[in-house]
Amino acid sequence: MSFEPVTYAERPSRVTGAVLWTRAGGVETGPVYPVLPDGCMDLLWTGGRLLVAGPDTRAYRPESHGAARYVGIRFYPGTAPAFLGVPAHELRDRRVDLADVWPSAEARRLTERMDAARDPAAVLESAALARADGSPPPDPLLAHVVKSLDAGRSIASTAEEAGVNARLLHRRSLAAFGYGPKTLARVLRLQRALALARGGLAYAETAAVAGFADQAHLARDVKELTGVPLSRLLSPRPVRTE
Known part of the structure; x- marks a missing residue:
């Protein structure tokens, strides 16, 4: 018996800063890898359902996907x-139906369009673009917070450069990212470390460059945020499906 391989692909979306991704193929015969915290939220479609994947503070472990097809932004x-x-x-840390977030009629219409489309990725991206056009422009404070924390700056200096106090920064972060700046900084640091380690950098060097105190600190943080050791995350590389 043979199985069609699972394929995953992504590309920059026409929605500013977003990524459009697809996942399709046969049955996974190996382990189902966790979806790791990355500071992002996804809107995804799979066979008659539109789901929202909220911001994660820990690894999300999906059930086996079988031959399901996914499209997400x-x-x-x-x-x-x-x-x-x-x-x-x-x-x-939640996955909910879009109908729990949007008016049910609006969510149902988009789901029906996705189900009927030859190219559901194009439909999803167009819907996101249309909605973005009617939304307020991105808050420059939020972009500053992400850029500053991703560069390894402290929360105090991030707030000071933005001209806000720590309490306001925390409140704005909860609404925008789903958690405070301390958790966001940990998540972004985790992603920096994974990128460096996947690029072949030794663990000790990865820890130093990514902003950890030492390799032991890196190992503890990875285990706390993902539930598995760093070495297990690197081979094979997991792909996000929710």
């Missing part, structure tokens, strides 16, 4: 709440 950190119309913290 992954929003840049902090931008999904304006598209969805709800604060990010209400969706933290």
Whole structure:
């Protein structure tokens, strides 16, 4: 017996900062890898359902997907709440039907369009673009927070450069990212470390460059956020499906 291989592909979306991704193929015979925290939120479609994947504070472990086909749009950190119309913290560590977030008739119409489309990825991207056109422009504070924390700057200096106090920064972060700036900084640091390690950098060097105190600190943080050791995450590379 043979199986069609599972394929995953992504490309930059026409929605600013977003990524459009697809997943299709046969039955997975190996382990189902966790979806790791990345500061993002996704809107995804699979066979008659539109789902919202909220911001994760820990690894999400999906059930085996079989031969399911997925199409999704992954929003840049902090931008999904304006598209969805709800604060990010209400969706933290959750997967919910779009009809629980949008008016049910609107969610149903988009689902029907996706189900009938020859190219559901194009339909999803067009819907996201149309909704983005009617939303307020991105808040420059949020882009500053992501850029600053991703560069390894402290929360205090991030707030000071933005001209806000720590309490306001925390409140704005909850609504935009789903959690406070401390958790966002940990998630972004995790992603930096994974990118460096996947590029072949030794673990000790990865820890230093990514902003960890040492390799032991890197190992602890990876285990706390993902539930598995760093070595298991690197081979084979997991792909996001929700």
